[in-house]
Amino acid sequence: MSAGKKFRDALKANQPLQIVGTINAYSAMMAKQIGHQAIYLSGGGVANASYGLPDLGMTSLNDVIADVQRITSACDLPLMVDIDTGWGGAFNIAKTIRDMEKAGAAAVHLEDQVAQKRCGHRPNKEIVSTEEMVDRIKAAVDARTDKDFFIMARTDSFAQEGLEAAIERAKAYVAAGADGIFAEAVQTEEHYRAFSEALDVPILANMTEFGKTELWNKQELADWGVGMVLYPLSAFRAMNKAAELVYRTLLNDGDQKAVVDTMQTRMDLYDYLGYHDYEQKLDALFAEGKNK
Numbered sequence: 001m002s003a004g005k006k007f008r009d010a011l012k013a014n015q016p017l018q019i020v021g022t023i024n025a026y027s028a029m030m031a032k033q034i035g036h037q038a039i040y041l042s043g044g045g046v047a048n049a050s051y052g053l054p055d056l057g058m059t060s061l062n063d064v065i066a067d068v069q070r071i072t073s074a075c076d077l078p079l080m081v082d083i084d085t086g087w088g089g090a091f092n093i094a095k096t097i098r099d100m101e102k103a104g105a106a107a108v109h110l111e112d113q114v115a116q117k118r119c120g121h122r123p124n125k126e127i128v129s130t131e132e133m134v135d136r137i138k139a140a141v142d143a144r145t146d147k148d149f150f151i152m153a154r155t156d157s158f159a160q161e162g163l164e165a166a167i168e169r170a171k172a173y174v175a176a177g178a179d180g181i182f183a184e185a186v187q188t189e190e191h192y193r194a195f196s197e198a199l200d201v202p203i204l205a206n207m208t209e210f211g212k213t214e215l216w217n218k219q220e221l222a223d224w225g226v227g228m229v230l231y232p233l234s235a236f237r238a239m240n241k242a243a244e245l246v247y248r249t250l251l252n253d254g255d256q257k258a259v260v261d262t263m264q265t266r267m268d269l270y271d272y273l274g275y276h277d278y279e280q281k282l283d284a285l286f287a288e289g290k291n292k
């Protein structure tokens with residue numbers, strides 16, 4: 001079954017589908033074993049975690065593909081990937097889609113900001129014309145080889161143009177072939193309801209922390225017609241906070257005793273990796289060798 005098909009099946013089976021950010025392969029394995037059904041690679045996350053850069057459109061297609069490949073090699077959950085503005089014109093966007101499919105991604109979101117993009121929850125974003133974004137979407141849709149590969153259009157227009165204009169854009173994006181709409185940085189029940197009532201494709205709500213949107217429960221969002229709920233950097237933010245405490249404690253105390261309780265144990269680390277199966281195989285091979 002293709003990754004895209006898995007994603008569409010998960011979307012059908014879950015109302016709404018929770019999509020959790022997994023910053024690396026190990027996080028993806030954890031999310032799966034905990035019971036999640038769809039995972040996400042954040043553009044901001046790749047920039048911050050893998051390259052030490054801000055989320056300002058500075059990472060390239062290949063930078064993101066490298067992390068996609070690591071995750072899809074380790075975990076078979078359907079992966080949605082943030083492809084920012086697609087990294088160029090129509091030919092570049094087509095290549096982005098082909099490379100994402102080959103790397104095992106199930107879904108992408110492509111946004112209507114200018115190439116000098118920002119995080120969707122920051123002020124002073126600039127967006128391209130509806131026509132330009134429609135061209136981006138058409139290039140993406142034409143390039144896919146798996147008809148189930150899910151291409152979502154993200155609109156950042158609410159902040160600058162308001163609700164009605166954002167919905168008009170979303171309608172144009174769906175007409176151009178978008179399979180879903182990521183309504184970025186909208187805020188209230190009224191906003192989500194307006195999007196879901198105006199469109200007959202699934203709507204994504206971005207529950208990113210410390211942004212412009214309240215942290216709504218998935219049930220509230222489902223009641224308002226939302227089909228997908230994204231937690232792009234939640235686990236990453238928590239990891240960073242935990243690591244910060246460890247680094248500070250090591251420096252201040254000279255040992256880590258005060259924070260060992262906050263750490264994942266060796267056993268838990270290994271369990272998510274299936275480590276013991278590997279070790280048993282190794283033991284069996286060694287034993288065989290000795291018996292010869």
Ligand SMILES: C[C@](O)(C(=O)O)[C@H](CC(=O)O)C(=O)O
Pocket residue numbers: 041042043044045055082118119120121206208209211232233
């Ligand atoms: C979803 C997002 O595009 C991302 O890169 O993860 C970001 C998340 C964030 O910065 O909190 C966004 O622009 O919303």
Ligand SMILES: [Mg+2]
Pocket residue numbers: 042043044055082084119
């Ligand atoms: Mg992003």
